[in-house]
Amino acid sequence: MSYEIWIIIVASLVGITCGVIGCFLILRKLAMLADAISHTVLLGIVLAFLISQSMNGIYMLIGAAIVGLFTAMLIQFLNHKGIQEDASIGVVFTFFFAIGVILITVFADSVHLDVDHALMGEIAFVPFDMVEIGFLPPLPKAFIMLMSILILNIILMMLFYKELKITSFDPALAASIGIPVMFIHYLLMGMVSVSTVASFDSVGAILVVAMLIAPGASAYLLTNKLSHMLCLSAFFGVIAAISGYYVATWIDSSISGSMAMMSGVLFALVFIFSPTKGLLGKKLNHKRFRSGTTAP
Template sequence: MSYTGWILLTASLVGLSCGLVGVFLILRRMAMMADAISHSVLLGIVVAFLVTRELSGIHMLVGAMIAGIVTALLVQWFHSRGVQQDAAIGVVFTTLFAIGVILIATQAGNAHLDVQHALMGEITFVPWETMTVAELGEIPKATFTLAVVLVIVLASILAFYKEWKITSFDPGLAASIGIPVVLMHYLFMGLVSITTVASFDAVGAILVVAMLITPAASAYLWTDKMSVMLVLSGAFGVLSAVVGYCIAAWLDTSISGAMAFTTGLVFLVSFLGSPRHGLLARMVTH
């Protein structure tokens, strides 16, 4: 595959994975939690590096997942003790992110791990860091990791589709029929964490929020069925990745920034043109 082909494939995997996970963030009204986890996983990545002294491997995903779950636990703990949830999210993620930044500056300064890379990402470097996979040959490490994460996300959605659906819309009903609501919640936080860290090389910690939230928010305007919303959100994520790359090539600008900008364009079109919930449709109805 060509250099451009690997970039487009990697960006599409980011858009698809984030789009699917983002649906449940929107339905559970946890959009800000995506922002929190996308920043706090930096601490998990740094700690994993300090323990292993390796910048790639499964330990990075494990560290990120642990950091994401710790973030969710701390937010829930503060909220249960009277702190407003948005305030709890702001306090927890800024503190954990700051600790990660300090550790990078003081302990990992001589490694290829820096705050700018974690925040912004750089997808143009992805095709150069390769690994050998049986039957596939040399493929970029980031692309392989994202493909594995996508399989995990798809398997989790298919295996627990009924549980995700009930716990997203009515946690009280889910608990009454024996579904482990708390366990499903933290399993979901783990999915958000690994999806976030797997997307670091492509869009970074800040812009991954756009890929997690905006395609799903756009899909929410087009349909009231969760299954259709999942398909639309994944499609919007891939569309944003591909169109964003084309815009970046045309303007000679940041690919990750152009991808995030495109998600905004998709949302704007959805907000205006959705036949049921769009602004134009509401104006015509009234």
């Protein structure tokens, strides 16, 4: 495959992987927690490198998952102790992220792990980092990692779909019928963590937030059914990734930045033109309601 096609495929996988997981974060009102985890996984990646002295993807995933889960647990603990949730998120993620940045600059300045790469990522380098697995032709490392995480997430969502759905809409009901609410919560946080680090090389720690939140938020404005929301979110993630690539080529700018920008543009369009929840849709429905009530 060509250089351009591989970038588009990997970008689309980022959009799908992050977009689908983001739906549950939107429903649970945990968008800022995604921001926190996407930053704190940097600490997990650095610690994994310092311990293993390897940039192997499996070590990165394990380190990110552990720190991501610890982040969610610490935020939950502080919240239960009376600290407001937004304050807990702000304190925890800035503290962990700062430690990660310090460790990079002090101990990892001689490897392919720097602050700019961690923040912004660079998907243009993806086609150059090829690996061979068995009889398969050489494939980009980012493609293999993202595809593996996407398959894992799909399997977990299929196995725990009912639990994820009920705990997202009504955690009190879920607890009353015996569903382990906290287990499902931390399972979701683990999925967010590994999805974030799988997208790390492509869009970086900051821009992955846009792919986690914007496609799901756009889908939320178009449907009230979870299955449709998941499909729409994946669709918006792919559209943002593809259009972002061509915008970046057109204006000669950051590919990952353009992807995040286009996810915001798509959200703005849906926010305005959604038939039921958009600004214009609400105005039209309000006018119809008023004309119906005032008709003789």
